[in-house]
Amino acid sequence: MARTTTPLTNTQVKQSKPTDKRQKLSDGGGLQLWISPNGSKSWMLDYIHPITKKRLSMSFGIYPAVSLADARKKRAEAKELIANGIDPKEHREDQSRLQELTNSHTLQTVASDWFEIKKSKVAETTSKSLWRNFDKHLFPKLGHRPIDKFNPKRSSALKLSFDIGI
Structure with a gap:
């Protein structure tokens, strides 16, 4: 049975302090806040690749530039892509390549x-x-x-x- 995780709150995210090792605060659904020893906080999503079934991680950005609500929205979008058999990391790279081509x-x-x-x-x-x-x-x-x-x-x-x- 899957472990239930209590969702993070804005206060928990804001008040979390770095330690000598990297910390992971879980929000549920694969979304985590990684706190590195230098104090940076980044949003990561752990997911299983829809085709190869390997565990992968992808970054959503650095806190506070990406808020808790924004990270949850990005998680929902990524989960929707996974449900449709699309790797969200590859999808994001394809979109950025297309944008770069358009801008060139x-x-x-x-x-x-x-x-x-x-x-x-x-x-x-x-x-x-x-x-x-x-x-x-x-x-x-x-x-x-x-x-x-x-x-x-x-x-x-x-x-x-x-x-x-x-």
């Missing part, structure tokens, strides 16, 4: 790729002028934004570039 496709990188093709089809002075205008007017304000965040109907800078045939 900025207006400036896409415009640079486009310009490499375009500059061979126009005169050198035209290409220099075009890139200088991009550098001066477009990239300072919009160059860092992911390309999928643009809606050409609302973005006057993009509309202008489409109207003048660039």
Whole structure:
């Protein structure tokens, strides 16, 4: 029979002190607060991998940046993923890779790729002028934004570039 654990309270979490060894305070459902000897407190989830059936741990962050309530929400989300046969740690890594990929496709990188093709089809002075205008007017304000965040109907800078045939 599974051992019942009394859930942690905010007061217990706040008042817990470090010792010479790492402590684990359990909240139940695999959620633990690890208190290291240097005084840092981190939220960890112990779970069983849905496919390999190995015991794993994943971090939810450092207390107080991640509160007890936030850690419980993250535990519930992770348990839901496990119930659907998805490893929550791999899911989080996949999401961060996808976000990184999305953020790497900025207006400036896409415009640079486009310009490499375009500059061979126009005169050198035209290409220099075009890139200088991009550098001066477009990239300072919009160059860092992911390309999928643009809606050409609302973005006057993009509309202008489409109207003048660039």
